[in-house]
Amino acid sequence: MDIVLLIKAAIMGLVEGLTEFLPISSTGHLILAGSLLDFTGEKAKVFEIAIQTGAMFSVMWEYRERLRRTVLGITHDPVAQRFALNVLIAFMPAVVLGLTFGAVIKAHLFHPVPVALAFIVGGFIILAVEHRHRRLYGALDLAGKRHARVETVDEMTYLDALKVGLLQCLALIPGTSRSGATIIGGLVLGLSRKASTEFSFYLGIPTLMGAGAYSVWKQRELLRWDDMPMFAVGTVTAFFAALLCIRWLIRYVSTHDFVPFAWYRIVFGVVVLATAWSGAVTWAA
Secondary structure, rough: OOOOHHHHHHHHHHHHHHHHOOOHHHHHHHHHHHHHHOOOHHHHHHHHOHHHHHHHHHHHOHEEEEHHHHHHHOOOHHHHHHHHHHHHHHHHHHHHHHHHHHHHHHHHHHHHHHHHHHHHHHHHHHHHHHHHHHHHHHHHHHHOOOOOOOOHHOOOOOOOOHHHHHHHHHHHHOOOOOOHHHHHHHHHHHHHHHHHHHHHHHHHHHHHHHHHHHHHHHOOOHOOHHHHHHHHHHHHHHHHHHHHHHHHHHHHHOOOOOOOHHHHHHHHHHHHHHHHHHHOOOOOO
């Protein structure tokens, strides 16, 4: 058993868990962390996608009661039926576009410099959306008073779900952030911060678990039974790190905006570009 490899897997799992649900791009951070750790190649790409299932298991655990009620009520409860159908509707655009363009995107954009550029662009988009929110709602935005068109996940329409699902497709570009696209996009569509954040969590369950299963199956010839400890360590670490992040983020969005994450993205992206340009860091693909 390669202890160094397991340590790298644990670090990657920690990065995945702490970044998956924040609007800062877990995929982008995994690509950069993998480059620094010399954890690259086709098998590493499969690993990065597969351990996202650990983060999704944390959502399923945290919201297990809501998911249980949905499963039990799917045949007779209109609220459960609408919720399940909304998640399915939002999930489908990523399936179609991911299967169509996934290989091309992975071949050309899964590299540190494109990721850094996406970090910076995404940061400025978040700043623009938050500026718009302050202009429209001012202190009401974070004062606990109703101003959003959709305050809870259960108030979402099928059209809301489809629009969020289309926005999620932006995250096919590494560095964009699936959470950022769905949460910030949800704000633009009129969802409250809490509704946007929670629906992003729920939507991640089929999206990322499906992507992980598909990636492992498609690249199964690259994998050996000896790889199981590495995948297990990364997945378990991602689970516990993501669980902490989910609980923190729900509290955070009740009283804060996403401006700090925007500046983090911009600064981090600039640092990556500067180090790549100067040769201070050799970023590997």
